[in-house]
Amino acid sequence: MKLLTHNMLTSHVKGVTKGYPLLIKATEVKVSEEEFNPNFVSRMIPKLEWSALVQAADGLGHLQDLPTELIADYEANEDFLRKVHRVLLEVEVLEGCLQCPESGREFPITRGVPNMLLNEEEA
């Protein structure tokens, strides 16, 4: 699971109102080099919840030099876009789980794939 995806997922446990962002509890994380595409990163930035991204990266120990606040005029700032690219697409949680911040319910991540299915009582 990449941090881009984590930024978009929320807990849908019945009755939960503050299910975002999910907490990441990772037992295996992989960092791999992916081709940098400034256009894509630039287009994704306005759709991200910035603080959730920073919190997630930090929680995994991969924050590095990513700014904690979104900077202005990022479209032309290749340096900044590269930092965002690294966090969004190069850090992958292979094993672990996502935890609902309100109910504590855990969604397992296996072989990089989160399982968001709920049981009948929780749905």
Next chain:
Amino acid sequence: MAIHCSRTCLQYLIHLAHDNVDFRLPEIMALLSLRGKQFDPGENFEEKSPFWRLNGLSEEDVKSIMARTVCAKSAFELWGHGRTHSELRTSLLKYPTENMSPFLQKDSTYKINVYTFNKTLEFEDRIKKIDELEYLPFKGRVNLKNPKHTFSLLEDYGMDPNNIPETPLYIYFGRWISDGQRELIRSHSVKNRHFIGNTSMDAGLSFIMANHARVKAHDLVYDPFVGTGSLLVACSHFGAYVCGMDIDYNTIHGMGKASRKNQKWRGPDENIRANLRQYGSEKLYVDVLVSDASKAVWRDGVLFDAIVTDPPYGIRESTRRTGSQKDSVNSVKPFEDYVGDSHVPVSMAYHLSDIFTDLLNFSAHHLVIGGRLVYWLPIYRPEYCEEMVPLHPCLRLVSNCEQTLSSHTSRRLITMEKIKEPEETDALAHLSDPHFSVYQGHNAFREKYFSGISKRMLTGKEETNKIANGGE
């Protein structure tokens, strides 16, 4: 007297393949709109014809369309056309020589092809037709192997293979610009794909869907019923980043029984990511999830550029969603090919009408403005009417193309475009007339699909009994 035209006054001839005929116009229109251009056909436009003349385009526009289309075979800069060779000649002599001469230079090489639609022509006849064009001012040398410029004489012998005329109904002559992407149908064939399932989408149709959805580079595209990822393969081919979801744990993880004839179990390299890797687009793989498309796992504000999907019809794979025991009317038996714990606690029949209302509502909330939803809608043909296509106030219906599956069933590729953000007061997805909801009731489509078959079987049995009993 030749009148000088600017380059945009030129007409371009598109030669289309004669399959998926209903899907061609929406594909070409979608690709034109990516260039900001309208579909502007020449007079006497016939959608079913394999030859379309288009106005108002530049050569760059045409090349861009041909770089994407799987419906069109080739495109030509049209120099002349007519119903007879005499008309063609008149037309060609009217074409401005200054538009011709850059391609007929003394020091360049060329080749002329003859193409006949709906007729086979002997080699000698082809040569004769080329010789008839001697009035054209070709100054260069012929080079059949590697010419600098290629020209085509295209003859249309109509669309009735049982009634082929002696002489062509229409003739075109033009300079070849570019071929389409029909080679993708072969190169990305599901037959050679690492990871397939029973319902993997055929390559040609998956590229058509990506084109109908106007998928482009740097987009983020989502498939809520991703299965084996065929649609993600096509969308990533055009440069989009892709993600998907499926309720079936085994399919997402590439486990369980294989779909190939001589293979029992899936190999370790069989999953969606491996498919993208096979075609060189792994860098565009974002994620796939195991989840229930009817549940709200994406937060507010998540926006996709396109949603491209083939929802389950409830025939070859069951339609399922998670739900509580008390909601499920009948007990549902587990589907055939699941291995071990499929991680779906209780499978409830996911009523087909709900799949589409959920899909349209989801799209209204999670598409960018101008973004498209492209999906298949299963149809029971004897009862179909346009009012059965689900609508939503935030989505505009762009196209509706039928692919026949059997005498009584077909599926329709529906394309919708988001035109505005949902407001509190907006009605949810609806049918224009609720009376037409054939999907109401427990898997009504599945019932109709199977009832057609069982009726025929029943009739057959009765007939056999009559004969066995020596008739009435």
